[in-house]
Amino acid sequence: xxxxxxxxxRGISMTxxxxxxxxxxxxxxxxxxxxALMGENGAGKSTLIKCLxxxxxxxxxxxxxxxxxxPVKNHSTKxxxxxxxxxxxxxxxxxxxxSVAENLFIGREPMTKLHTIDRRSYxxxxxxxxxxxxxxxxxxxxxxxxSLAIQQMVAIARAVDMECKVLILDEPTSSLDDEEVEKLFxxxxxxxxxxxxxxxxxxxxxxxxxxCDRITVLRDGQLVGEYPIAELPRVKLVAxxxxxxxxxxxxxxxxxxxxxxxxxxxxxxxxxxxxGTIKPFDIDIHKGEVVGIAGxxxxxxxxxxxxxxxxxxxxxxxxxxxxxxxxxxxxxDAMNLGMGMLPDDRKAEGIIADLSVxxxxxxxxxxxxxxxxxxxxxxxxxxxxxxxxxxxxxxxNPETMVKQLSGGNQQKVILARWLAxxxxxLILDEPTRGIDIGTKSEIQKLIVELASQGKSILFISSxxxxxxxxxxxxAIMRDxxxxxxxxxxxxxxxxxxxxxxxxxxx
Amino acid sequence: xxxxxxxxxxxxxxxxxxxxFIVLYAGGCIAYSSxxxxxxxxxxxxxxxxxxxxxxxxxxxxxxxxxxxxxxxGALIAMxxxxxxxxxxxxxxxxxxxxxVLVIGIAFGMFQGFLVGYLExxxxxxxxxxxxxxxxxxxxxxxxxxxxxxxxxxxFYDWANAKINIPFGGYLxxxxxxxxxxxxxxxxxxxxxxxxTYLMLKYTKLGRAFYAIGGxxxxxxxxxxNVKKVKMVAYMLSSIFCSIGAIxxxxxxxxxxxxxxxxxxxxxxxxxxxxxxxxxxxxxxxIGSFFGVLINGTISSIVKTNxxxxxxxxNILTAALLFVFIVIQSxxxxxxxxxx
Numbered sequence: 077x078x079x080x081x082x083x084x085x086r087g088i089s090m091t092x093x094x095x096x097x098x099x100x101x102x103x104x105x106x107x108x109x110x111x112a113l114m115g116e117n118g119a120g121k122s123t124l125i126k127c128l129x130x131x132x133x134x135x136x137x138x139x140x141x142x143x144x145x146x147p148v149k150n151h152s153t154k155x156x157x158x159x160x161x162x163x164x165x166x167x168x169x170x171x172x173x174x175s176v177a178e179n180l181f182i183g184r185e186p187m188t189k190l191h192t193i194d195r196r197s198y199x200x201x202x203x204x205x206x207x208x209x210x211x212x213x214x215x216x217x218x219x220x221x222x223s224l225a226i227q228q229m230v231a232i233a234r235a236v237d238m239e240c241k242v243l244i245l246d247e248p249t250s251s252l253d254d255e256e257v258e259k260l261f262x263x264x265x266x267x268x269x270x271x272x273x274x275x276x277x278x279x280x281x282x283x284x285x286x287x288c289d290r291i292t293v294l295r296d297g298q299l300v301g302e303y304p305i306a307e308l309p310r311v312k313l314v315a316x317x318x319x320x321x322x323x324x325x326x327x328x329x330x331x332x333x334x335x336x337x338x339x340x341x342x343x344x345x346x347x348x349x350x351x352g353t354i355k356p357f358d359i360d361i362h363k364g365e366v367v368g369i370a371g372x373x374x375x376x377x378x379x380x381x382x383x384x385x386x387x388x389x390x391x392x393x394x395x396x397x398x399x400x401x402x403x404x405x406x407x408x409d410a411m412n413l414g415m416g417m418l419p420d421d422r423k424a425e426g427i428i429a430d431l432s433v434x435x436x437x438x439x440x441x442x443x444x445x446x447x448x449x450x451x452x453x454x455x456x457x458x459x460x461x462x463x464x465x466x467x468x469x470x471x472x473n474p475e476t477m478v479k480q481l482s483g484g485n486q487q488k489v490i491l492a493r494w495l496a497x498x499x500x501x502l503i504l505d506e507p508t509r510g511i512d513i514g515t516k517s518e519i520q521k522l523i524v525e526l527a528s529q530g531k532s533i534l535f536i537s538s539x540x541x542x543x544x545x546x547x548x549x550x551a552i553m554r555d556x557x558x559x560x561x562x563x564x565x566x567x568x569x570x571x572x573x574x575x576x577x578x579x580x581x582x
Numbered sequence: 583x584x585x586x587x588x589x590x591x592x593x594x595x596x597x598x599x600x601x602x603f604i605v606l607y608a609g610g611c612i613a614y615s616s617x618x619x620x621x622x623x624x625x626x627x628x629x630x631x632x633x634x635x636x637x638x639x640x641x642x643x644x645x646x647x648x649x650x651x652x653x654x655x656g657a658l659i660a661m662x663x664x665x666x667x668x669x670x671x672x673x674x675x676x677x678x679x680x681x682x683v684l685v686i687g688i689a690f691g692m693f694q695g696f697l698v699g700y701l702e703x704x705x706x707x708x709x710x711x712x713x714x715x716x717x718x719x720x721x722x723x724x725x726x727x728x729x730x731x732x733x734x735x736x737x738f739y740d741w742a743n744a745k746i747n748i749p750f751g752g753y754l755x756x757x758x759x760x761x762x763x764x765x766x767x768x769x770x771x772x773x774x775x776x777x778x779t780y781l782m783l784k785y786t787k788l789g790r791a792f793y794a795i796g797g798x799x800x801x802x803x804x805x806x807x808n809v810k811k812v813k814m815v816a817y818m819l820s821s822i823f824c825s826i827g828a829i830x831x832x833x834x835x836x837x838x839x840x841x842x843x844x845x846x847x848x849x850x851x852x853x854x855x856x857x858x859x860x861x862x863x864x865x866x867x868x869i870g871s872f873f874g875v876l877i878n879g880t881i882s883s884i885v886k887t888n889x890x891x892x893x894x895x896x897n898i899l900t901a902a903l904l905f906v907f908i909v910i911q912s913x914x915x916x917x918x919x920x921x922x
Contacts, residue, residue: 154806169804171797173864174790182794183806185787192785234805 080107081142082241082273083161088127088137097123098134101299103292105242105273107142110264112284112305113277115294116317116512121277124294125244128275129156129163142241162235166247168227170234172220177202179219180234205237206230209263225256229263236267243267244275249283250509253372253538261287279512280539281310293317314513339363340399342501342532345384347393353379356393357558359551361501366523366533368543370571371553377536378420380551380558381503384534385417386410398500411444416494418487420505420536426490429479433471434460436478436489441496463492468518484511491519495526502526505536520546540571592865595858595911599873602903606877610884619887622751622763628879633768634659634831634843636875639850640779641823643871646854647783647792648816649799649863650698650705654712655824656846658690660839661716662828666738667728667838676738683825690716691821695814705817713847720840727839730832741767742833768830775826779868792816796863852900853878856907877903 083105090098098120105111115121126132128139130150138147141159150156153163170179180202186194202215211229219227228248235243245264249257264274264287276288284291284305291308293300293316300316308316339362349356354376361367369377382388384395386404394401397413404410407417419426428436437460438451445451451459460474467488471481478489487507494502504523508516523546527533537543543550549563552574560574611620618624629636638655645652662683669679690712697708732739745764752762783789791812794802803809831843853874859866881903882896 153804157806169798169801171794171801171805171864173797174793178790178794179805182790182802183787185790187787192781193787193790195785 081105082107083128083142084140085124085128086138086140088124088134088139090123090127090132090134092123096297098127098297100137101294101297103299104302105275106290107241107273108268108271109289110268110274110276110287112288112291113275113294114284114291114313114317115300116514119294119317119512120297121294122246123297125163125246125275125277128161128242129153129244157238157240160239160241161244162238162240162242163244163246164228164231164235164248166250168224168231170219170227170231172227173218175216176206176213176219176222176230177215179230180205180215180237184238205233209233209236209266211259211263223256225252225259228252229260232260232263232267236272240272242273242275244277246277247279248276249278249280255372257283281313284313285310317513339365341396342398343384343534344396344399345393346395348383348390348395349392350379350383350388351391353388353556354383355557359384359558361532361534363500363532364527364530365549366527366535366547368547368550369534369536369553370540370543370550371575375553375575376556376558377553378505379556380553381417381505381534381536384410385415385503387417387419408443411440411497411499414498414500415503416440416497416499416501417503418490418494418505418507420509427478427486430477432475432477433464433469433481433489434474437463437474437492437496440493444497459496463496466495467492467522484515487511488515488519491522499531501532501534503534503536506538507535508537508539508542516542540568544568544571592858595907595914596867596870596873598910599857599870599877599907603873603877603880606880606884610880610887614884614887617887618753619884621753621761622748623753623761624883624887626748626763626765626769628876628883629769629772630766630834631882632875632879633766633772634827634834635846635849635853635878636772636872637775637823637827637830638846639853639871639875640775640868641820641827642847642850643854643857643859643866643868644779644783644792644823645705645816645820646851646859646861647796647863647866648813649796649861650813650816651851651861652694652709652712652817652820652824653706653847653851654690654694654709654716655820655827655850656843656848657713657716657720658687658821658824659828659831659843659846660841661720661723662686662825663832663835663842664720664723664728664838664840666829666832667730667734668724670730670735670738671728673734676735676741680829683828684822687821687825687828688818691818691824692814694821695817698817699810699813709817717840720838720842724838725840727837730836730838738833739836742836746770766833768833771826771830775823776868776872779823783867788812788815793864796865798864849878852904856903858907858911860911 081104085101085103088098088101101120101124103124113121113124123132127134130152141148141161144159148159150159174182177199181198186197188194199215206213206215211226211233213222213226219230232243248260252260268274278284288305290302290304291313292302293313295317341360342363343361345357345359347356347358357380369380371377379388383390386406386409389405395404396402402413428439434456438456441459442451457474464471464474469485469488469492471485478486481489491507508519520542523533523535535543535547544566549561550566550571551558552560552562554575562570562574638659642652642655665683665686666679669682670676694708694712697703698705730738744767746767748763748765752760755761783792791802791807794807795809795812799809832838835842854866854871855861855874856877857866857870857872857874859871878900881899885891885893885895
């Protein structure tokens with residue numbers, strides 16, 4: 077093994093029933109580098125990581141870790157930790173009801189002579205660890221009192237303190253806002269400088285270019301190649317991931333800009349608010365218009381949508397739909413007025429994993445019709461087939477359980493569910509989060525297509541570039557308040573400026 | 583990002599519980615001072631009467647911390663008491679019988695814990711089966727009430743009647759005789775067990791593991807804790823503590839019978855909940871549970887002292903309290919979620 081290599085995987089292969097998940101993949105991680113593992117959904121990133129961490133048993137190939145003679149075969153995450161491979165996932169795997177210090181030390185607490193836990197010592201050591209990593213926390217506080225970003229950093233601190241040589245970060249930034257992401261990056265760079273090898277899995281291209289030194293690209297379970305970051309500009313990376321060049325995105329932009337002539341109002345909200353989550357706001361959405369909501373995570377983007385949809389009942393203000401004033405007490409009222417909403421938390425609020433694709437698609441339509449007017453099976457199948465085709469859901473058949481689909485396809489199922497109710501107004505909250513670029517551009521195209529059919533769309537996304545491509549107009553959110561709208565000069569820079577505002581963010 | 587005070591919702595809940603106990607007790611003292619409620623002995627009697635329940639609640643708190651439940655405890659007490667009574671009636675030594683009961687507790691708890699921890703069966707189902715088994719077994723051993731008397735075991739009889747005097751808080755009764763306040767050995771057992779559980783939960787790896795598993799079992803496993811084993815140990819502790827509670831119970835009642843300690847599991851659960859232990863796991867401690875027991879005990883004591891209220895009133899009051907507490911708990915939970 078070369079001097080500065082901490083981990084090598086050679087010829088890793090792995091088969092799931094019916095699918096060759098990995099075939100003959102090589103991967104090399106050096107000391108003190110941040111190495112991006114890129115690929116579309118289903119490319120084999122997760123599978124490779126699970127092979128490294130002992131969750132999957134790979135069929136052939138060898139893994140070598142620096143300082144350990146002979147091939148390493150992990151059978152559990154605990155095995156992996158013992159050879160120095162730690163993983164931090166998107167969902168924080170810590171205990172929220174314990175203190176930060178306990179989360180750092182649980183299972184390996186320092187003991188006093190009486191065989192009791194030495195609280196004072198581990199509190200002190202924890203504070204030192206966190207201070208060294210530049211994370212401002214009081215380690216005696218319960219973890220649940222801190223933001224998700226801090227929780228993630230605690231998870232990383234735990235991994236690092238356990239003397240890991242290889243730190244795997246699996247989509248750690250999906251639920252963080254920009255400021256938090258920057259903090260995480262600072263931490264990652266500090267660790268890199270200490271000689272830790274970091275494997276970084278993410279969907280955000282900008283983030284890869286912000287922190288990574290090297291990129292390994294997988295496609296369809298096969299290694300495409302390993303590149304130093306300087307030799308792989310964005311376009312080439314996307315091309316490598318998809319196996320083709322992506323000019324489709326450019327097309328979309330043209331369409332949306334032609335579409336600005338004023339039509340009649342679909343939604344008109346005046347002074348709508350929900351105590352504690354969103355201050356009074358006005359918003360008008362015309363027929364055939366895509367309005368984006370831009371802002372940091374937690375700035376009230378979703379809350380604005382929820383207040384319109386009745387998911388959080390509005391306390392003040394009036395709402396006009398199609399020119400008529402309406403009262404929405406709960407989502408079913410909104411549905412009956414021709415609205416649909418794709419929530420941002422698709423696992424908790426959207427998908428019903430144990431039902432089939434067909435059942436998930438007809439769910440909202442059925443709810444709208446009422447319990448006793450069941451759709452006939454033939455009708456259900458017809459609807460399911462139509463939308464599977466329309467939104468291009470990749471599923472073996474309509475009766476497949478939704479949990480067996482990939483994340484992007486699950487998202488499409490929810491989208492199909494709302495399209496099936498034939499809404500006039502559709503709220504899409506982060507419809508493309510955590511899905512691959514190909515699917516993203518398909519969903520973006522679909523949004524523009526729907527708008528051109530006269531539907532109004534409220535589009536929420538953390539990716540400004542994505543909204544720039546699809547929206548006619550953007551509402552800007554800051555600290556639970558709608559602070560403005562942009563309807564011309566929609567550029568990344570202008571939107572960022574509007575979000576950041578004049579004064580410094582608190 | 584930092585919380586403003588050190589006080590979190592759980593500490594507030596505990597303080598509410600303690601405050602409620604003080605208010606209830608002070609209320610009882612004021613309303614019934616003429617009937618002697620304000621004497622120290624009234625409080626000590628609450629401890630004596632509930633010594634068994636304190637032990638059981640300690641065990642149940644541990645199980646509830648792991649997000650589990652153990653409803654077999656009432657029936658296990660009945661079975662243990664019956665074994666004690668029958669064993670001593672047939673001439674066995676009290677110490678031998680106590681050891682047997684403790685061993686039964688360990689074995690029974692281990693079995694239930696194995697089913698819950700390793701076979702991942704719902705704890706409610708497992709301990710419900712355990713409950714039916716123990717209740718049934720009690721009747722198999724003997725269907726009648728069996729008393730423990732001076733004749734069957736002198737040693738046990740002496741323990742039951744031993745008084746440990748308290749050097750302060752006495753009073754003169756109507757006849758002018760000075761009454762020395764006292765507790766029974768069962769109270770000492772219960773309080774020692776309480777102290778043990780408190781220290782164990784706070785200062786040992788095992789104790790923190792119970793909290794971790796209740797907080798998030800998947801994460802706990804990821805962090806290298808042996809979730810299955812820890813869960814099993816929780817049910818073992820519950821049954822052992824319950825068997826120790828059974829000894830206290832036998833010392834108080836001096837009998838074994840099929841219908842003994844019916845519904846005790848519910849008293850223990852309600853005490854733990856009033857004391858701030860969440861059924862969802864990960865939150866709570868035995869001090870709260872102890873005050874939960876005291877609150878229930880005080881309510882019964884007040885109703886008894888009043889003399890006119892029907893004996894079902896304590897149940898209704900407990901129901902009202904439980905209701906109030908779960909509402910407060912969910913309000914706190916909602917407030918916390920909103921903050922995020």
